Amino acid sequence: MAAPRLTATASQTIGPFWHLIEHAEMADLLRFGATGEAITVTGTITDGAGQPVADAAVEIWQSSPPVSDSFPAYGRARTDTAGRFEFRTLKPGPVPGLGNAQQAPHLAVTIMARGILRGLTTRLYFQGEPLNDTDPVLSLIDDPAQRATLLARPAGPGAWTLDIRLQGENETVFMDI
Amino acid sequence: MTVDAAGFRPLQPRTQPPNDSPEYGSTRLRHPARPALRIPQSVTETTGPVLSPKHFPPMPDLTMLTGQAAMGERIIVRGRVVDEDNRPVPSTIIEIWQANAAGRYDHPGDTHDAPLDPNFHGEGRVFSDEDGWYQFTTIKPGAYPWGNHHNAWRPNHIHYSLFGTGFAQRLITQMYFPGDPLLPLDPIFLATPDAAARNRLIASFDIEATQPAWALGYRFDFVLRGRNATPMENT
Ligand SMILES: [Fe+2]
Numbered sequence: 001m002a003a004p005r006l007t008a009t010a011s012q013t014i015g016p017f018w019h020l021i022e023h024a025e026m027a028d029l030l031r032f033g034a035t036g037e038a039i040t041v042t043g044t045i046t047d048g049a050g051q052p053v054a055d056a057a058v059e060i061w062q063s064s065p066p067v068s069d070s071f072p073a074y075g076r077a078r079t080d081t082a083g084r085f086e087f088r089t090l091k092p093g094p095v096p097g098l099g100n101a102q103q104a105p106h107l108a109v110t111i112m113a114r115g116i117l118r119g120l121t122t123r124l125y126f127q128g129e130p131l132n133d134t135d136p137v138l139s140l141i142d143d144p145a146q147r148a149t150l151l152a153r154p155a156g157p158g159a160w161t162l163d164i165r166l167q168g169e170n171e172t173v174f175m176d177i
Numbered sequence: 178m179t180v181d182a183a184g185f186r187p188l189q190p191r192t193q194p195p196n197d198s199p200e201y202g203s204t205r206l207r208h209p210a211r212p213a214l215r216i217p218q219s220v221t222e223t224t225g226p227v228l229s230p231k232h233f234p235p236m237p238d239l240t241m242l243t244g245q246a247a248m249g250e251r252i253i254v255r256g257r258v259v260d261e262d263n264r265p266v267p268s269t270i271i272e273i274w275q276a277n278a279a280g281r282y283d284h285p286g287d288t289h290d291a292p293l294d295p296n297f298h299g300e301g302r303v304f305s306d307e308d309g310w311y312q313f314t315t316i317k318p319g320a321y322p323w324g325n326h327h328n329a330w331r332p333n334h335i336h337y338s339l340f341g342t343g344f345a346q347r348l349i350t351q352m353y354f355p356g357d358p359l360l361p362l363d364p365i366f367l368a369t370p371d372a373a374a375r376n377r378l379i380a381s382f383d384i385e386a387t388q389p390a391w392a393l394g395y396r397f398d399f400v401l402r403g404r405n406a407t408p409m410e411n412t
Contacts, residue, residue, distance in 0.1 A: 006261045006400045007189050010369040010378055012351040013201075014336070017282040020274035020300045021338060032232075048206035055286070061344045063220045067227065074226030097219050108221050108344050115203025117194035117368050119349060121213075123221075137216050166207050176213035177185075177222045177345045 011119070014112040016055045019078060027077035029060075029089040034071035037091040040159045041124065041152065045083045045111060048167030052083025056113035060124070064092040064105065091126075097136050104131035104138065111164065120174045124162050127151045137175075146173050183404040184218035185345045186261065194368035201364040202325050218345060223404075225344040228270040236302045239273070239315040247297035249278025249316030251392040254352070254380065257309040258339065261403030265309030271399075272338035273301035273313060280319030289321050314392065320359055332359035332366065341401040352397050353379045 025031050030038060041060070045053040056079040067073045077085040095103040107124040125132055132138055132151070141147040149172045152162040164172045196208035216222075240247040258266040276282050276299065279291040283298050299318075303311045320330050332353050339348040353360060360366050360379070369375040377400075386394025 005263050006259065006403075007192050007374060007377075008261055008402045009348060009350055009400045010193055010374050011349055012194070012336075012365060012378070013203075014338075014349045015351075016286055017276075017284045018274065018336070019284060019286075020282070020298070021272045021302075048210075051206070053207065059347075061221070061226055063224060072226060072228075072232075074228075095219065095221060098217055103219060103221070106221070110344075110347060112349055113207065115201070115205075115207035117196050117198060117201070117204065117365070119347060120196070120209065136219075140214060140216065167210050171209055171211055173211075174209050174213045176215045177218060 011117060013114060013117050014057055014119075016114040018057050018112070022057070022076065022078055024078075027075050027085075027087050029072055029075045029087065032070045032072065034065075034068070034090055036065060038158060039089060039091045041087045041089060041107070041162070042155065042159070043085055043152075043162045043164055045079050045085070045164045045166065050168075052079070052081065053113055053166065054079055054081045054083055056083075056085070056111055058085045059110045059112070060087055060089065061108045061110075062089070062092045062106075064095050065090050094131055101136045102131055102134070104129050104135040106135075106137075109164075111166075120166070121177055122164070122172055122174050123150055124152050124160075125150050126160060127153045141173055145170070149173050182220075182223040182343065183406065184223055185343060185402045185404055188402065189371075189374075191371040192369065192374035195370075198364065198368040201368055222345040223343045225340055225342060225346065228340060230304055233270060233302060235304060236300065237313045239275075239297065239299065239301045239313065242298050243296045245296045247277070247316050248294045249297070249319075251314065252317050253312065253314050253386050253388065253392050253394045254335070254397055255310065255312035255383070255386050255394065256397040256399065258305045258311065258341075258399045258401065259309050260341075260401050265305070265307070266341055266401055267305055267307045267309055269305050269340055269342070271303050271305065271311055273303070273315070273335060275299050275315065275318040275335045276321055278316050278319050280321035291319070291321070312386075317354070325364060330359050330362075332357040332363050337399070339399055339401065346401045348399065348401060350399075351378065354395070355379055355382060
């Protein structure tokens with residue numbers, strides 16, 4: 001493979017003042033009228049001392065259901081003073097993977113904040129999905145406790161929640177994509 | 178069989194800042210202790226959101242928010258969005274935010290004792306054209322103090338958010354100005370180990386972009402990750 005002619009621009013932190021581009025409606029992926037299985041996805045982000053990360057930008061992206069005029073498949077939310085974020089979206093279905101692999105339903109998640117120089121990428125899966133057992137990404141994680149850091153749990157009808165720990169005990173599995 | 182978009186090549190070593198960067202104090206409790214898990218790229222990573230002008234109208238002039246001119250040194254910033262193979266990335270959104278000329282953000286979390294400007298908010302938004310070119314007009318942001326260490330000041334900078342064509346191309350960065358004496362003292366700028374990569378975050382003065390009797394011009398190009406030559410195959 002030929003060496004690239006240019007080098008990708010270096011990332012820098014999103015900083016504490018990114019809310020100038022926040023636009024709260026971006027956390028609602030149903031705002032353009034998408035129909036389907038509506039869910040809320042919430043979570044809490046904590047740091048290595050267990051303290052809430054109150055100034056983070058959380059982004060989700062999903063390849064299922066596909067992007068359409070009524071469904072952006074992408075959302076952005078802030079964390080509040082308790083480190084909590086919330087999205088409204090459609091429940092994803094299975095996603096094609098490499099070869100014959102089917103990926104379990106998932107959301108891509110990126111966390112950006114003051115003190116994070118390059119956005120931290122992870123995935124949110126849904127507890128109890130049969131495809132979780134054969135998902136090609138979850139299968140890379142041997143330790144069940146680490147795998148569990150990616151599994152959102154039910155939090156009421158149509159509601160899912162996942163706690164994200166940036167560092168330390170129960171540290172979320174972050175991914176190099 | 179379906180053929181997905183090609184995956185992205187790995188980033189070049191030392192050209193991105195490590196999240197464990199002790200000189201930048203806020204990284205201490207916010208960097209994962211375990212190395213990131215390398216995962217195969219799938220459609221989740223090789224495709225990405227498309228933010229269109231229909232829902233995100235362009236805001237290419239940050240200086241005329243109210244119809245009255247914002248205070249400060251008016252500047253024009255222009256450049257290209259390309260990938261590592263120097264191919265233009267067309268029609269992609271660039272989100273922009275910054276402090277005002279006095280070094281103050283119009284943000285409730287900014288407690289710096291410097292004046293707000295009623296005619297400046299500090300948010301902009303442009304889209305690259307079919308050849309990857311973008312341009313906007315703003316005022317040069319001021320330096321501002323922060324609590325990282327004794328007498329810490331951020332160099333003048335503008336914040337950017339780009340998406341490109343795949344979620345793995347997402348880029349959040351900051352653009353600096355040539356000759357800023359604060360750059361060699363700034364732990365955020367210095368966090369990128371490779372000096373050449375770091376220095377590419379500094380815009381260059383651009384006499385061609387400068388408009389007579391109106392505004393100085395600066396040039397700043399964004400380079401997003403390149404794709405592999407061969408698409409991945411799903412059978
Ligand atoms: Fe800033």
